[in-house]
Amino acid sequence: MNNSEIKILIDKINAYDRIILFRHVRPDPDALGSQLGFKYALQKYFPNKAFYAVGSMTDNLSFIGEMDEVEDETFKGALAIVLDTANAPRIDDERYQLCSEMIKIDHHPPVDQYGILNIVNTDSSSTSEMIYEILLNIGFNTIEINTAIARCLYIGIVGDTGRFLFNNTSNRTMEIAADLLNYDINHTEMINQMSERDLKSIRFQGYVLQNFTFENGVGFIFISNEDLIKNEISSQEASLFVNTMADVKGIKAWAFAVQEEKEIRVRLRSKGTVINELASKYNGGGHPLASGASVYSLEELQTLKHELIQLVN
């Protein structure tokens, strides 16, 4: 971001009485943390304006804060600020279309540039990290950031860096986290709340660890309809366990296959070998080390698995 972008952002906020903050559907900690952290900060900075945070909440993240209930009328003529959302169809609450103007703030590679202003920094670990930098830039100093703001931004950074694990964690990310820990936030408790899972999910994790196969550096599991029923879990919930086998010593890549309604959805992950070309071959695609594919029979799934083994060896 640069100073002229920040200036436009402030000018736009100044021009409206109502500002509605959006983020993407199925929110993660960074979406919620950047949305609520920015809302709390703007409320302090512009005490005479009305700020709203909208979208549906995910149960296990409700500790981060609350969404506002907003009537259709309120959207009309308001400014929309959309956080952490690469493309307009993923904005939670379609009523963004009623707003007068939109501003995007995001760290994902842009899909749509849907805003009249698009503040995008793909080098930033998270949108929460960007919000911290924006607050410094618009004249907040560390005294003006309060605990409520700090905890939102901290949880967002923790979420998108895998708790300072992924290589998007820069020296600057850690400096910001260090500063946020100056506030009275119980980071241990927050992070524990984030990693809490219900008993059913914990049991399913155990099921995956007991049942995946491991052959020539490749991990593999297929979760059939029957397995889903037996574990009382949906295919969508099951897919969250794709990284369960990531810590096996010597693992080079893995395929996590789940029966869906009309297809077998195969999530492919790799620790080094590029696998998105293989994914493309099987009706999919994605990032070099994290892709998705679809197959339509157990035979095709076996072929995909063997190609993956050949690819990484």
Add this chain to the structure above:
Amino acid sequence: MNNSEIKILIDKINAYDRIILFRHVRPDPDALGSQLGFKYALQKYFPNKAFYAVGSMTDNLSFIGEMDEVEDETFKGALAIVLDTANAPRIDDERYQLCSEMIKIDHHPPVDQYGILNIVNTDSSSTSEMIYEILLNIGFNTIEINTAIARCLYIGIVGDTGRFLFNNTSNRTMEIAADLLNYDINHTEMINQMSERDLKSIRFQGYVLQNFTFENGVGFIFISNEDLIKNEISSQEASLFVNTMADVKGIKAWAFAVQEEKEIRVRLRSKGTVINELASKYNGGGHPLASGASVYSLEELQTLKHELIQLVN
């Protein structure tokens, strides 16, 4: 630590030609990181002296660095610097007794004050964090710290803070981590190496997740001799999985019981209720939220479990 302690430390190093660095048995990342990080730094600072790092290595941590093979003769008349070790009996390599003088550097509450100088800071997240502060204090600046030193100290801090999770992670801890990330260390790869586990351990983790019981907020599992054999795991290896059930929603405390030769060793953990008095009642003790006990029959184990349930409810 204070300036006079650092002065004595430097004076003592100046007074010796050979300095041997020790740490505790069964080393963890902080023991190894502080030992090797300090060794590398001292070698830069005192190029005309000989520094050795001794002790037995743990297989899965060998990526941190190598220990030196040292003859008995070398210990005689040398200065011993012992890192991260609260009491003398836990020092790895008993030949510390051959050294002329000992200095302790540690962040644990002291058990023995075995050194002629004991630099102890229980507010520090880790001994590696202390070493960073000592290096700054003795005149290293961030230009003089190099990648080899930085990666050792980083991995030590990550180890003892549970990767910035535990509440020993202070604002200062994060500032130091931020500075260490200025060096060209592949922190993602290092941390992944730390969390790597062999297939047998991964399967055992699955076994625990599938088989623990959960009753009134209390998790419980008993690993019998038969279970150990079936899972091809030792009682010591099994005990490393004590925190496997920590993320279950609603868990208040748990007991992880493993059959040992003459007793059943019960590791007790709590998220809030103090449990070390219960541990004392059953031939054990420890910290308020992390204790150990010993029982001698399955009946006694059941009684302990029910007392734990009563205690936390």
